[in-house]
Amino acid sequence: MNNHNVIKSWIRGFPAQNFGSEGITTLSTDGRDLFSYKLKIGYTTEKGNKVVKLYNAKGNNFKSMTTSRHVGMATVQADKTIIPE
Numbered sequence: 001m002n003n004h005n006v007i008k009s010w011i012r013g014f015p016a017q018n019f020g021s022e023g024i025t026t027l028s029t030d031g032r033d034l035f036s037y038k039l040k041i042g043y044t045t046e047k048g049n050k051v052v053k054l055y056n057a058k059g060n061n062f063k064s065m066t067t068s069r070h071v072g073m074a075t076v077q078a079d080k081t082i083i084p085e
Contacts, residue, residue, distance in 0.1 A: 003027050003073055010034045010042065011050055011077050020066075027070050034074060036067040042074050049079040 001009075001018050003026075009016035010029035017028035028035045034042030034052070042052045052075050055061050057068040061084045075081050 003070065007034070007074050007077055010074070013044070026066060034070075036063070036070040039063060039067060041067065041071055042078065050074075050077065051080045051082055052078040053084040054081050055084055 001016055003018055006016045006018050006027045006029060010031065013031045015029060015031050017025050020026040024037075026037060029042075032044045033040050036055070039055065040053070041055055042050060044050055052071060053061075054071060054075075055063045055067050056071045057065065062068065
């Protein structure tokens with residue numbers, strides 16, 4: 001499954017995962033939370049809103065270029081973005 005479909009699955013509340021070139025899961029969701037590798041980059045509120053944490057290259061919370069790309073793709077579909085604590 002590609003990254004866009006993993007994010008669409010998260011938005012719809014279904015589990016999904018993608019594998020990188022070495023067979024490692026790079027983007028996954030259990031339907032409620034969204035993970036880049038093992039870092040939670042998104043979650044679902046009690047009201048069902050999708051929230052993305054801004055772990056991207058433009059902020060102070062940068063983790064990796066791959067995570068930054070995942071965050072960028074997810075922000076397009078999310079209801080809200082926040083600065084991670």
